Amino acid sequence: MxxxxxxxxxxxxxxxxxxxxxxMRYVKLNxxxxxxxxxxxxxxxxxxERINRLNLYPDxxxxxxxxxxxxxxxxxxxxxxxxxxxxxLLAFCFMAFCGQGRGVAYPAVSYGFYxxxxxxxxxxxxxxxxxxxxxxxxxxxxxxxxxxxxxxxNAPTGIALPRVQLESIAxxxxxxxxxxxxxxxxxxxxxxxxxxxxxxxxxxxxxxxKSRNLAGMRLGFAAANEALIGDLNTIKSSFNxxxxxxxxxxxxxxxxxxxxxxxxxxxRIMRTREELSKALRALGFTVLPSSANFVFAAPPRMSGGExxxxxxxxxxxxxxxxxSGLRDFVRITVGDDAQMRVLLDKTAExxxxxx
Ligand SMILES: *Cc1c(COP(=O)(O)O)cnc(C)c1O
Numbered sequence: 469m470x471x472x473x474x475x476x477x478x479x480x481x482x483x484x485x486x487x488x489x490x491x492m493r494y495v496k497l498n499x500x501x502x503x504x505x506x507x508x509x510x511x512x513x514x515x516x517e518r519i520n521r522l523n524l525y526p527d528x529x530x531x532x533x534x535x536x537x538x539x540x541x542x543x544x545x546x547x548x549x550x551x552x553x554x555x556x557l558l559a560f561c562f563m564a565f566c567g568q569g570r571g572v573a574y575p576a577v578s579y580g581f582y583x584x585x586x587x588x589x590x591x592x593x594x595x596x597x598x599x600x601x602x603x604x605x606x607x608x609x610x611x612x613x614x615x616x617x618x619x620x621x622n623a624p625t626g627i628a629l630p631r632v633q634l635e636s637i638a639x640x641x642x643x644x645x646x647x648x649x650x651x652x653x654x655x656x657x658x659x660x661x662x663x664x665x666x667x668x669x670x671x672x673x674x675x676x677x678k679s680r681n682l683a684g685m686r687l688g689f690a691a692a693n694e695a696l697i698g699d700l701n702t703i704k705s706s707f708n709x710x711x712x713x714x715x716x717x718x719x720x721x722x723x724x725x726x727x728x729x730x731x732x733x734x735x736r737i738m739r740t741r742e743e744l745s746k747a748l749r750a751l752g753f754t755v756l757p758s759s760a761n762f763v764f765a766a767p768p769r770m771s772g773g774e775x776x777x778x779x780x781x782x783x784x785x786x787x788x789x790x791x792s793g794l795r796d797f798v799r800i801t802v803g804d805d806a807q808m809r810v811l812l813d814k815t816a817e818x819x820x821x822x823x
Contacts (some may be wrong), residue, residue, distance in 0.1 A: 471476055476590055483584045485717075486787055492574040493644050495810050498785040500623075500652075500762050501802040502681040503562060504733045506719065507726035510682070513718040526714040528705070533717045534585070535551070536724040537553075537689055541661055549700050551709045554651060554675035554688025556619070559585055560703045565645040566591045566615045575604050577794065579649060582617055597669075598793075600679035602764075606633040610640035621648040621657050624789060624799040626758030635660070638667040645696070647671045652760035654679035654734050655741070662689055662785070668693050676762055679734050680723045687712070687720045736811065737761045740804045747812050751819060754796075766796040775818065782814040 469478065486499035508517045530550040538545040549556035562585040566572040571592035574582045586593035593616060599605045609616050616637065621628035638646045638660075646669055648660045653674065658675060660672050676687035704711060713719075723730070745755045745763055752768035767775040776788035776798050786800040800811065 471578075477588070480587050481584070483581050484485065489785075492783060494707065494783050494785045495807050496785050497501075497801040497803055497807065497811065498787040499683075500678055500760075500801045501683045501801075502737070503807060504581075504681050504736075506543070506681045506685075507723050507729040509722040509729075510719045514715055518714065518718060522714060524714070525710050526712055526717055528709045528711075529632075530712050530717050530720075533712070533720045533724070534689075536721045540724050540727070541691070543661065543664075544613060546694050547664060547697055549690050549697050549704065549714050550717075551673075551688040551690065551704075552716075553677065553686040554649070554673050554690075555581060555821070556711060557576075557673050557688055557690045557700065558582075558647070558649065559588075559709075560700050561615075561617070561645070561647050561673075562586065562589050562591065564699050564703050570644070571614045572617060573609065573612050573614045573715045575619075575622060575789075577602070577622070578617075578618050578624050579651075580609045603627055604629060606636050609637045612641060613644065615645045615647070616641060617647045617649065620660070621655070621759040623760070624654070624794070624797075625756050625764050625785065626652070626760040626762055627756060628653075628759035631658040631660055633666070635663055636778075638663065638670045642669060645669050645671060647673065650674045651678055652762075653755075653784040654716055654730075655759060655761050657759040664681055664692050668695065668812070671696055676720055677721060679732065679737075680720075680722055681733060682719060685716050685719050687716055732820065736804075737802050740805065740808060744800070744802060744812075745807055751815060762801045763801050764797050764799050767798075767815075770797055770818075772797045775815075778818040778821075779811075779814055782817070783798065784811055784814050786811075 534545040534548045535549055572586055573594040573596055575597035576597045596608050620689040634648055650659055653659045664670050671690055671692040673690045677683035748755050748765050756764045772795050773789050776786055781784055
């Protein structure tokens, strides 16, 4: 640390992304990326002519992409803002809606970025414990007098709340913003998008990184009523008006317009997830019911940390959280059939080893 760093940020612990080791080729099941390439229409959209126009700034409003999303979800494009990844929009929400003594609340077990943003913005943060079965209990979030952030499905548990329960949280906090982070919603959960008409305090955030196979392009969007979107646009335009590159806008639009490919990829992930859960349970694992593109699973007769290391030694990377209440578990991204076969073969090998 230099002697010039703002002392309020001296204790900032940055977000730790899943490891990306280069010492060997791993079966990489630790960052919830899609095992499938983006829609073939994405490569077609990124033509040489388009690349040759990178001398020009992109459209700061990303209108083409917002219109494609508006059409896809039956929303008005004035109710959508694009982000350079949904992380950027989450950060804008923390900047816009959580300050001035209002503070923010989120589940104590959830996306690792929430506490980081709270610290970065010097906010008062309340972490609300999960219930015993790893679920978010909606009534724990009623009348909090704080801005609320909930990942639905939650991470790393994969457990989703039904839409009516999110609605009850929005209804019970009429004077505070409720942010629903739907990074994994396309793998079988109910989206809160239809509720933004009815609740002026609701922001729904989605990403292209998981279900649209575009983690490398950095694309996300938020949907809310025009007033909230206006606030987020004010932050965006005060920070980075051209937050999406020209290529990202084109790639995103092509991906959204390929509904068939999207349905095919998400469908395959959901089928593989059910097969994986069943196979792990047959080996004696505890597997939480997942509505996401990963499973949170606890191996029999060993800790999550031991299992993680044994898999890593055999060339398979999963995510382990060294955190109270989570140490029995690992989070495994649902990959393609070949990756799942390797994972299950190595797992059987590990379980058979004498201890
Ligand atoms: C992956 C993820 C995101 C962020 O994704 P971006 O790549 O920044 O769009 C946001 N929230 C949760 C819960 C995630 O798992």
